[in-house]
Amino acid sequence: MIDRPKVIYVDDEEINLMLFREMFKNDFQIHTTTSPPDAIAYLKANRVDFILTDQLMPEMTGVEFLKELDADKTASSSKRVMISGYTQEGDIKEALENHLIDRFVPKPFTYNGLKEIIQAIT
């Protein structure tokens, strides 16, 4: 149990979080939240291996959330994956080029697809 990588998943849709927990509960130690500020607070206190985040959220976009982490050098060693139904290619490309994110996973995602991607960056 101790060997499972730690993951935080941020998405404003509670349904996504619930389904993610059910899908990956045997693969990761999972912490989920709908609020980016809560996630920042959690990351200041806890080390995680992966940060998974949605892009379009009411309080703060995924990019804004990751930039705020960078500003404080919080969780700088964690790998970052954006999981979003947001399809503005330009924004995602820019985020990838600036190394703000390591991977982009479009919604809807599959269990195998997401798992492969996460494993690829480990």
Added chain:
Amino acid sequence: MHQAFFWLRFILTGLLWLGTITLSISQTVEKEKLMVAYIYSFTKNIEWSENKDVFRIQAVTNNGVLAKELTFLSNSEKIKGARIEIVTSSSSIISQQTDLVFISKEFNASAKSVFDQIKGQDILLVTEEFRDDRFIMINFEPADAQTLTFKLNRANIINQGLKVLPKMILLGGSDVDVAGLYLQAQDSVQELEVKMLELQSRNEIREKSIELEKQKKIITRQENEIEQKQEIIYDQQKSLDNLLAKYSESESGLKDNINRLAISENELTRLQNEIDNQTTQIQDGKLILEEQFRLIKEQDDLIRDKESSLDEMGSSLNIQSRKILLLIIFTIVILFFLVLLMRAYRIRKKQTQQLSRQKDELSNLLLELREAQSQLVQSEKMASLGVLTAGIAHEINNAINFVVSGIYVLEKKFEAIEPVIKKVKQLKSEDKKLKEKVESLILTKEKVGYNNIQKIILEVVKNVKIGAERTTTIVKGLRSFSRSESEEIGKIDIHQDIEVALLLLQNRHRDKIEIEKDFNLKIPEIDGYSGQMGQVFLNIIGNAIDAFEENQLNPMIKIRTELNKKGVLISIKDNGSGIDEDVLDKIFDPFFTTKKVGLGTGLGLSITYGIIEKHKGDIKVKSKKNTGTEFIIRLPLKID
């Protein structure tokens, strides 16, 4: 004055010492020899204040014999062991080392000054025939050639610090007469009084002269004033003289004028006479003229007769020529108007042709415009959809994710409970080991966590349903919204159109802005062009969402529908930042936007206005800065 009193006092004290000594000289020696002998004797009978090596005698004298005798004495004798030194001079300046001074009578004038000079020093003064006893010490009295007497003023000698020895009496001579001395003193006092009076009067004179000086000054000042006044008088005199000169000048001028007047009077008289003469001549001429006038008049009458006959002929001619002129003008005017009419007709014809051409062009343009307008509406619709695309796609993808992930989870959960299902399938009612099997089943259920999985399955199924419904609604909304413009009037449900707009804008307002819906559900479907009203609500609600600042407190959009006699009223009200008053009347203008470049087309409200107009309704806006904006749309139930 002081000096005088001093001497008076001195003399009075001296009186006590006075005695009378007379000495008669019986020897037949020369006077000078005798005098020198006496002088020698005097020195012997005076007690000098100190012992001397040299005894100096200064003789102020012109008497050569006496000087010779003195020199002889000095060569032969000594005074109390001291050598005698003789100085002869004609000056009354006495050297300091002198012990005895002799002044012969020719120098008596300076005797008093010598007395004053040596006073108080131990010098003895011997004088010859000096008359003022007050200033003598030892004086040889006037006498004949054979006798010589001397007078002694002891007080003066004692004053010099010298002492007269008693043996001096043996030499003869007399002391100064005290009474005489007193009288002398009185005389000098009187003299002094006289001098005093003189001085007093001199003082008075000085005062008087000072006063005189003052008065002189006053007089000088007055004289100056008088001088000034005299100058003024002189000036006035001068100007008076000038005036007088001018007066006499003008007087002479006057005289000249009078003379000229007289001359001209004469001339006048002469002229008068001449005029009289000419008047008579004129009168004569007048008579002749009158005669001529009469003749002319007669001739005039003749001429007039002839003229009148001529006039008659002329007037008939005149009337005829005027008539002809009028005719010509009339013809010209008519011709001119005809030309004008022709031209106007031609122009009008041209204009009519042009007008019908323009009309055709205009109707073509109008058609084009309508086409362009509908294209514009469609384009704007697509543009606003484009702005929404990312958000809508996100919504759809999320919803699909519920389904996809949910199905995966369901699959896994069913796999997990499969042993339970298997065991359930194996259960048969006639089974003898039913109880055992049921117990095994219960064990398996517990082992796989059946109850928990069942709960999860129910929840996931619910979520999958949500995902599927959301996808359906969005697609339905998109379809109704993006339907291309229909030219035919159909029936529209405004509530459905509002819902579609809210759905399409969902990701922009969900969890951020409270949407309050107050719908009157009695509102029927109204006449309208399908797909257009959704665009109206999308634009207005979209703007309302954009009107909220980041830090807006309790952002809220109230959407209210009303049914009244005139039709339907839709109010969309926000509590956002409001519209600036100076741009409020521009918001329906095409291409007017307050949004940043790329964020708005500037056509939304312009097209909204067009759509409402097309539905025979109206749209109004109320806005207050920092309070909010309300759009009120009125639509009739039927479009005629």
